[in-house]
Amino acid sequence: MTKYYLLTPGPTQIPPEVALKEALPIIHHRTNEFATIYRNVVEGLRNVFLTKNEVYILAASGTGAMETAVVNLLSPGDKLIVASCGNFGNRWIKIAQGYGLKVISICVEWGKVVKPAEIEEALKNNPDVKAVYTTFTETSTGVTNDIRTIGEIVSKTDAVLVVDAISGLVSQEFRTDEWKVDLTISGSQKGFMLAPGLAFITLSDKAWKLVETSKLPKFYFDIKKYKKSYVTNETPFTPPVTLVVALEESIKLINKRGLENIWNDCKLLAKAARAGMTALGLKLFGEVSCEVVTSASVPTDIGGKIVKILREKYGVSIAGGQGHLKGKIIRFAHMGYVGKADLLVGFACLEMVLVELGMKIEKGKAVAAAEEVLLKTK
Numbered sequence: 001m002t003k004y005y006l007l008t009p010g011p012t013q014i015p016p017e018v019a020l021k022e023a024l025p026i027i028h029h030r031t032n033e034f035a036t037i038y039r040n041v042v043e044g045l046r047n048v049f050l051t052k053n054e055v056y057i058l059a060a061s062g063t064g065a066m067e068t069a070v071v072n073l074l075s076p077g078d079k080l081i082v083a084s085c086g087n088f089g090n091r092w093i094k095i096a097q098g099y100g101l102k103v104i105s106i107c108v109e110w111g112k113v114v115k116p117a118e119i120e121e122a123l124k125n126n127p128d129v130k131a132v133y134t135t136f137t138e139t140s141t142g143v144t145n146d147i148r149t150i151g152e153i154v155s156k157t158d159a160v161l162v163v164d165a166i167s168g169l170v171s172q173e174f175r176t177d178e179w180k181v182d183l184t185i186s187g188s189q190k191g192f193m194l195a196p197g198l199a200f201i202t203l204s205d206k207a208w209k210l211v212e213t214s215k216l217p218k219f220y221f222d223i224k225k226y227k228k229s230y231v232t233n234e235t236p237f238t239p240p241v242t243l244v245v246a247l248e249e250s251i252k253l254i255n256k257r258g259l260e261n262i263w264n265d266c267k268l269l270a271k272a273a274r275a276g277m278t279a280l281g282l283k284l285f286g287e288v289s290c291e292v293v294t295s296a297s298v299p300t301d302i303g304g305k306i307v308k309i310l311r312e313k314y315g316v317s318i319a320g321g322q323g324h325l326k327g328k329i330i331r332f333a334h335m336g337y338v339g340k341a342d343l344l345v346g347f348a349c350l351e352m353v354l355v356e357l358g359m360k361i362e363k364g365k366a367v368a369a370a371e372e373v374l375l376k377t378k
Contacts, residue, residue, distance in 0.1 A: 012336035035233035044251035056226040062166035062187035065199035075215035087140035137168035142295030151180035171335035269334035272373040279369035303327035
């Protein structure tokens with residue numbers, strides 16, 4: 001029997017306390033029992049997002065929240081800026097183009113980060129832009145954008161700032177209100193340590209002003225419906241009841257550990273992962289590494305085999321590259337319920353796979369390098 005280790009950037013591992021909540025008998029969603037759970041969850045989400053604003057729950061993957069963030073702010077013919085540094089940044093472009101919007105693209109080479117000055121310049125040249133869309137932690141490449149600085153820049157204009165924090169929220173420092181982010185989205189299957197199926201969205205007063213004038217077509221993702229139901233601790237449509245019940249437990253675990261402690265834990269694991277990759281002679285991929293996933297370049301002649309052998313032979317699931325990076329990089333995630341032991345197991349098995357594939361490495365060196373980082377921390 002193979003024991004499985006999940007070190008992918010989503011879905012991530014689920015704590016047993018959270019998983020067991022999904023095994024409970026289902027309850028009806030139009031009851032006082034569910035309303036109490038829902039109220040606890042949405043209040044807890046505000047604390048995680050670090051916002052005074054309401055947070056709404058969608059029955060969707062993170063991409064559903066992305067589409068919600070587009071159709072509720074804009075109208076036909078509107079102009080927006082998309083600052084992209086990877087596959088998920090590019091998704092903003094595809095959604096906007098699907099609705100016939102005028103997209104000003106700031107696309108940097110994958111592995112690089114968006115320069116805030118480029119956004120500032122684009123805003124000066126296009127004062128009629130309604131919104132700036134970007135990504136916090138771009139997990140397709142393993143980098144972090146400087147949302148704090150971008151928030152300062154956008155806040156001085158009439159445009160709103162929309163950030164995809166699907167992967168980074170919970171696990172890496174992100175402060176919605178303090179960083180002047182007008183609309184933040186996230187999802188359940190990353191730092192929230194839950195199965196896929198829930199998406200979250202919160203809007204500032206500035207963003208709500210755009211909602212009031214938006215004329216793009218929408219029905220299921222009409223955020224006004226969610227705001228109206230929020231008052232009665234309900235959702236406008238049938239929610240994934242078991243996931244919401246499990247989310248309440250997940251938020252309890254997050255609160256018990258404390259956001260800042262979780263941020264520090266992920267920062268430590270990221271440092272250990274970078275040390276392990278470097279010890280193997282692999283070059284880190286990414287200009288400004290994020291703290292939820294570590295990416296490294298691998299020889300292209302074996303790059304496509306590493307992920308498959310790790311999963312099928314050793315039960316360790318990591319991620320490879322996406323798009324034109326397929327077969328060129330590997331990605332180790334260290335967010336959510338991933339711990340120190342998981343990371344060490346991942347590197348031990350990675351070493352064996354690389355040896356099997358003919359790479360000349362010193363066995364145990366990656367594990368030792370990661371251990372050295374972990375041992376230096378109290």
